[in-house]
Amino acid sequence: MNKREKLKHILSSAGLKATVQRLIILDALSDNYNHPTAENIYKKIKKEYPSISLSTVYNTLEIFRKHGLVRIVNTDSVTVRYDPVTDKHHHLFLEDSSKIEDYYNNELDKLLNKFFSKNKIPNFEINDLQVQIKGKYNKLQTN
Amino acid sequence: MNKREKLKHILSSAGLKATVQRLIILDALSDNYNHPTAENIYKKIKKEYPSISLSTVYNTLEIFRKHGLVRIVNTDSVTVRYDPVTDKHHHLFLEDSSKIEDYYNNELDKLLNKFFSKNKIPNFEINDLQVQIKGKYNKLQTN
DNA sequence: ATTCTAAATAATAATTATTACGAGATAATA
DNA sequence: TATTATCTCGTAATAATTATTATTTAGAAT
Numbered sequence: 012m013n014k015r016e017k018l019k020h021i022l023s024s025a026g027l028k029a030t031v032q033r034l035i036i037l038d039a040l041s042d043n044y045n046h047p048t049a050e051n052i053y054k055k056i057k058k059e060y061p062s063i064s065l066s067t068v069y070n071t072l073e074i075f076r077k078h079g080l081v082r083i084v085n086t087d088s089v090t091v092r093y094d095p096v097t098d099k100h101h102h103l104f105l106e107d108s109s110k111i112e113d114y115y116n117n118e119l120d121k122l123l124n125k126f127f128s129k130n131k132i133p134n135f136e137i138n139d140l141q142v143q144i145k146g147k148y149n150k151l152q153t154n
Numbered sequence: 155m156n157k158r159e160k161l162k163h164i165l166s167s168a169g170l171k172a173t174v175q176r177l178i179i180l181d182a183l184s185d186n187y188n189h190p191t192a193e194n195i196y197k198k199i200k201k202e203y204p205s206i207s208l209s210t211v212y213n214t215l216e217i218f219r220k221h222g223l224v225r226i227v228n229t230d231s232v233t234v235r236y237d238p239v240t241d242k243h244h245h246l247f248l249e250d251s252s253k254i255e256d257y258y259n260n261e262l263d264k265l266l267n268k269f270f271s272k273n274k275i276p277n278f279e280i281n282d283l284q285v286q287i288k289g290k291y292n293k294l295q296t297n
Numbered sequence: 298a299t300t301c302t303a304a305a306t307a308a309t310a311a312t313t314a315t316t317a318c319g320a321g322a323t324a325a326t327a
Numbered sequence: 328t329a330t331t332a333t334c335t336c337g338t339a340a341t342a343a344t345t346a347t348t349a350t351t352t353a354g355a356a357t
Contacts, residue, residue, distance in 0.1 A: 084230070085229050085230050086229075087228050087234070089232065089234060091230070103275070103278065106281065114275070116273065118269075119273070122265065122269060123285070126261075126262060126265060127287075130259065130261070130262070132246070132257070132287070134292050135289055135290070135291050135292075136289045136290055136291075136292055137287055137288070137289040138249065138288050138289040139286075139287075139288040139289070140285060140287055141286045141288075142266070142283060142284070142285050142286075143282075143284045143285075143286060144275070144278075145280070145281050145283075145284075147278070147279055147281070148278050148279075149277050149279055
């Protein structure tokens with residue numbers, strides 16, 4: 012199964028029609044370059060598919076979100092950032108830039124689950140737990 | 155020291171001129187009604203101080219933020235929400251509404267600190283750790 | 298207490314980000 | 328290949344925020 016077939020399969024599995032626009036947007040998302048905005052996606056795919064409309068990008072991202080193909084990253088900014096990675100993970104927010112990196116740690120997840128099963132919030136049902144880690148790389152680091 | 159004096163002191167301690175507008179905005183914030191937007195604050199204080207300008211509210215909140223009097227809550231929405239509580243805490247995000255509640259737990263903080271001092275992120279200096287807890291209160295709960 | 302001045306405010310324009318709308322195009326099924 | 332519900336494009340409308348600027352003011356210096 013080639014990439015296009017895979018992408019088609021993702022869409023149909025989510026119960027979505029496989030249109031050219033959706034395939035291209037999904038493809039752009041799968042490149043996963045730092046939690047893009049709608050505008051980021053638009054500019055990126057505009058090159059290979061110039062007739063795409065910005066409103067289609069917005070619209071499609073919202074449809075993807077509703078169908079669980081992307082999530083919105085909680086940020087302090089005015090612009091919505093999307094996350095194509097839907098399995099459990101956390102985020103590093105780099106101060107001094109708007110970069111956001113994924114942080115995976117299974118042990119952390121276990122630790123949190125354990126903590127919250129011991130320390131239940133009265134009458135509250137937890138559906139998602141995410142740690143936001145703010146900070147910065149020291150000088151050594153170049154990315 | 156009455157409330158007004160206290161508020162004045164907060165401003166001057168932060169190195170800010172104590173203007174009427176700032177005092178009123180700071181006062182409104184201290185009521186802390188569910189992590190307000192700029193618009194929320196504006197509408198609230200407009201009653202007691204009708205000559206206030208929306209731009210002053212935006213401007214003042216940004217100045218407060220720069221001086222550490224408020225923080226922005228990371229959300230998935232387009233509208234910025236402010237948090238007047240500057241000491242360490244976490245957030246409950248209520249699904250099915252836009253309510254955000256504070257969650258304090260010293261043990262959780264210790265647990266996280268311990269975890270991340272054992273599991274350092276290479277070359278990364280953590281400045282803030284926040285847990286975002288998404289979920290909902292079950293039917294019993296009325297608030 | 299008055300004067301001075303840098304900073305703050307109000308009003309409004311401009312910009313940015315997103316959503317709404319409707320006419321035409323298209324994917325999926327028969 | 329015909330049908331039709333859905334999708335896309337282009338643009339208008341709205342929402343949220345930021346920029347601009349003339350006027351006002353808090354607080355320091357007289």
